Amino acid sequence: MKLKNKKVASIALATLITITTQGAYASAFKDVSNDYWARQFIDSMNKEGIIAGYDDGTFRPLEDVSKVQAIVLSTRLFKATNSEIQQARQTYKGVLDSSKVPEWYKGGVAIALSKGIINQDMVKTLYDSKNKEVPATKEEICVYLTKVMGLEEEANKKVNLNLPFKDKHLISPQAAPYVEVMLDKGVIDKQGDGSGNFSPKSTMNRAMTAKVISVAFDYLKNNDVDKETTTVKGTITSILRFDSESYVTIENDRGIKVSYKADGRTIINLDNKNAGISDLVEGLNVTAKVTKDLRAVSISAESINENYEGTVSKVTSAYPGALTIEYKKDGKTDKKTFVMDNDISVTLDNKKANLWDIKEGDNAKIKVKNSKIIEIKAESKIRNIEGTIKEIKYNPEPVLVIEDKYKDVYEYSIDSKAKIYRDKKSSGVTDLRRGDKVDVEVEYNVIVDIYASTVKSKDEGVIKGISISANKAEITILNKDKKTVTYYIPKQSTIYVDNERSSIYNLKLEYYINLEIEGEEVTRIDAKSIDRKDSYNGVVSYINKNADIIGITVSSQDDEKQSITIMIDNRTKILDTDGREKGISSLSKGDKVFVLGDFDGTILLAKTIMITQYAK
Known part of the structure; x- marks a missing residue:
């Protein structure tokens, strides 16, 4: 019995080990078997959050990958933060919306744009005329991954290509260097499709995509080319921008200028927030971490905020829009032109407006951040205001306060040579009256013409x-x-x-x-003037003992109510209903009284106050 029990226990243990082992290595997707050739790549990338399956628990490994899917999967290798994604989405909102990129793809496509993996023209090719996703080709995926892995410079340096594929002549000249780099790094197989062909224009299914993404992931993890960096500080003097990379020239405090390459891997921070290369401008003070081969690993900068006030000399409304302002500095007149920020705020004559509403000659106050205008507050050079005169001030020059039909109030000084007409007659400022209807012309915030009419x-x-x-x-x-x-x-x-x-x-x-x-x-x-009585019958309505004043309400013959103020002094006699002399403290609200005194036109000075009936 003991042997039998030991045997049963051994079988149970073996079964448990088998089940546990299978469970530990079982595929994350029900349509990917444990012995499927790409299972480890699929599961690895799924665990890293780069590749996901469908809601029904399947992976569908044989489905083709579209361009937009390949781009989104590739850019997930950057492990971009939520704030970086939101910043990129905001920056490229226009092209994402106009190209009808679905919500679930926008973050990945925006990161691809910000990192230089694709350009805005390429976004327009992600969907066909029927708004269906265009399949990605093998050579296109090689280009995406080469850029994501930071190997584009290596691809650009390739001159004599040595591709082993029988159909290498079918690979486009632009993509061939990228394909060879992916071959060198083991991302794609030298055997090609098994028959010696690469088939560059054919599609790539989800299983193969998981494999190449996984190899790229491992490469990035094991090849940190940015470990040895130095820190440089200085001012940006120029920026050369290209589709996939830019060259930022930084001048240090000794006047030495050096250009550094910024590509899709470069981390850019502006005012402690994630930013893109497009947010950097000349004049910014920066701190950059750079490698020996002059690549910028990171660039941190603080915005330059400026304020200008002057006259608009030119407006360009074509995107992104620009404005030239003429202003005075240190007694000298100067001009500067600035482009518009995407989130610019524009007001004209204290009302929300657009850039094209502003005209040459208008006065303007502008706020500039990193050479881009973020706010314009403009006043029309010449404007007409219709309304009603609310007040005429003197400071010491005359100032007219006008309220228009919208209840907006305007206040402008009157030019000493202003033309003034009232009721079609030439007039002066002193002839104007509060309540007059006016139509005034204002030039540079000074009234030059006034046409008033009497009401x-x-x-x-x-x-x-x-x-x-x-x-x-x-x-x-x-x-x-x-x-x-x-x-x-x-x-x-x-x-x-x-x-x-x-x-x-x-x-x-x-x-x-x-x-x-x-x-x-x-x-x-x-x-x-009216002859006022010196005596009244009324009801006490108010008592102020400290001021020796009471108020009474008197009813006229037509039952109209009138309030009379009565003043009491040390000569006033206050008598109760029995004729006994009392003080003001004996009076109460609601008492009926007869008052005799002297009226001066405003207040009745009481000689005698007789209480005829106490309040109930």
Whole structure:
């Protein structure tokens, strides 16, 4: 029994080992068997996050790879960060959208563009006229991988090619050096398709693509050509840009200039953010890590921010757009031309605008970042404004404040030689009135022409408030329409009280007045004084014991309510309902009172206040 049990245990253990071993080495995809020739490449690249399968758990190894798929797979070898991908997508948004690149491919294609693996014209060839993905050829994939692996310079140096394939004459001359580099690095097999042919124009399936991507991955991992670098600091003096590489010349503090190659592998940072070679401009201060063979491994720079204010002398609206500004510096006039940033903000006369809205001669304030304009705030050289005069200031020159129909307010000084017409008659600044309708012409923020028209009206009512200060005087009336309205009284206003010439200081509350108005200003006041009673019956509505003031509400015969202010002094007698003398503290809101006193036109000075009925 013991032997039998040992035998069973051994069989169970062997079975477990077999199952565990198979599970550990089983393919990640159900259509890729364990003994499939490309399984290790497929699984390896899947584990690295470079190649993925389909939602149904298959890999479909025999499906052809399209150009866009090959580009996306190749660029995943860069292991780009999310921020780098987003930056690239933003930079190349225009071509990605116009070429109708699907959302799931945009990140990879954008990185390929930023690294110089492809150019913008090549993006347009990724889809046919029916918007179907164009298959990738073997020679095209060799070109992509050579660039990703940083071996394009090696390919460019090849002169005498020694390709072993029978059909090497079918390989395009442009792609042949790249094919040979991939052959040298073991990415593609010297045996070709098994019959000695390479078939450069044929497609490559997903299994073969996994193999070449995997070999390229291993090469990059094992061949870090950038281990030995030195750091250089200086200023960029020139940049030569080509499709797949650029040459950046850096001048150090000793005046020595050296050009370094920047390619798809070069890491570029601008203001501590991932950037591309297109973001670098002349004049930037940079810190670069470079190799012995003068290749830039990384370039870090800080933006140059500048501000200019002057006159626009030229505008070019063709993409990417440019503006030439004439400005003064140290007493001298100078000109500079800048191109537009993709995210430029433009306003004209305080309203959102486009570059083509700006004209030569307009005033402009511009913000420039790395030789690109990021903001323009412009004022039209000549502009017309229609609206209503809200105020006329003197600083000491006259300044006109105008409100247009959109409630936008403008404030401009008036030129000493400005032409001014009011009601079609030649006039001066002093003839203008608040409330006048105006059409003004402004040149370089100064009014040069004013065409004003008078808006005349009349009103009448009882004075309810008078406000006089050093700067202005205002009068508030309850007009015949039972509306409370406030009017501005200019110094030159004509005022009559009881048909005699007077001033605003002789106007009193409750006087009945007739007004002649131009715009918002009163030009003439005809007031009638009224004989006020010296006694009132009313109800206490307000008590201020500290100021010895009370307010009473009086009802007229037509049941209109009127408020009267009563002042109390040490001579005022306050009597309760029994005729006993009391103080102001005996009064309460709601008490009915009879008041006898002297009225000065504004306040009634009480002699006697008699409480006729206490508040309930």
